[in-house]
Amino acid sequence: MKYQNFITHALWKMKFFEWVSNTIGKNGKFVLVFHGIASRYYFDVEKDIQPTLTTTALDEILGWLEKRFDFLSPNDFFSVGKTGVLLTFDDGLASTFINGVPILEKYNAPAIIFVTTQHVAEPQNWLSDYRRRAIKQWGNLKNVPSNIAADFFNGMSEELVSQASHHPLVTVGSHTINHPFLTNCTPEQIEKEVSESKKYLEEITGKPVEYFAYPAGDYDRTVAEYVINTGYRAAFAVDPRGLTSITFEIPRIGLYQYDEAYLSMKMCGLYRKPIGSDIKLGEI
Ligand SMILES: [Zn+2]
Structure with missing residues (x-):
């Protein structure tokens, strides 16, 4: 057991x-x-190549959460007074929809799926x-x-994105x-990445796309302002930087393993301070 694990x-x-x-x-x-949810663990494939969670692990994590928190829809999340996750x-990734959504259904847990659109038209043209x-595993x-x-790499097709957007538990963002790392992009690139992905997803789903997640949690004030000016009503980060309002820098917690001590540590409020129950949609 690693030292940190021992302390936890x-x-x-x-x-x-x-x-x-x-x-x-x-x-x-x-x-x-x-992120992606593999249908199972592949013992003959290098661990680092595989999605961090399998359906079994997601099932266990949601089972643990269900006993302690309410699962919130995006509307609940932005409603004053509600608490939960x-x-x-x-x-x-296609695996998120194909393998993950049946687990969401089991727990009646809503979710936002944030889609990177480069691979939607060509699901096998994987993200870099x-x-x-x-390539690391197979050479070619x-x-x-x-x-x-x-199971690991395919993106959601237009058909899957459309199906996801019509699923009662799923919201597409x-x-x-x-x-890209948006802070490395030119203003023209930021504008394109932020607005064209929104338009494309709205065309496929026929619904407004109101939520955005910064790739790799990377953003600065300029990036956040593009997101706000494009008409998104909220944006999700990982580590908030305090540049705008919390609505456009919503902190998130990544869970990468199922282990009661680990989950208790990550979800107790010390690892990540809970977001106030009064967070409001669209508040800049
Ligand atoms: Zn990402």
Whole structure:
């Protein structure tokens, strides 16, 4: 057991996280961020290549959360007085919809899926990060077994994005076109990434796309202002930088393993301060 894990485990045993949670964590809102959800763990494939969670792990995590929090829809999240957790999934991988949504249905847990649009028209034209991971394992993209490609790397097709947007538990949000570090982009690139992804998703879904997630949690004031001026009503970060209002820098917690001590530590309110129950949509 790693040193940090040991400490976490010891504090959990002493019910420290439970005490913190009852003191500061219970009366606020948390947002979680997940990515792809593999249908199973592949023992013959390098661990780093695989999505961090399988359906079994997501099932266990949501089962743990269900006992402690209410699952919030985006509307609940932006309603004054409600407390609980809002689930989000970044990148718009096919596996999120195919493997993840049945688990959401089991717990009646709403979620926002933030779609990167570059791979929507061509689901096998994977995002660069996923392409790099595939090359690392298989040397050549053509060598990737098709069942694994579908499970790990394929993006949501237009058909899946449309289906997702009509699912009662799912809201589709934008995660740009190409998943760049937006603070490295020119103003023209930022404008294109932020506004064209929104327009494209609105065409596919026939619904307004109101939420945005910064790729890799990377943004600055200029980026946030583009997001605000494009007409999004809220934007999700990872670590907020205090540049605008919390509505456009909503902090999120990534959960990468199922382990009671780890979940208690991450969700008690110390790792990430709970968001006030009075957060308002569109407030700049
Ligand atoms: Zn992402």
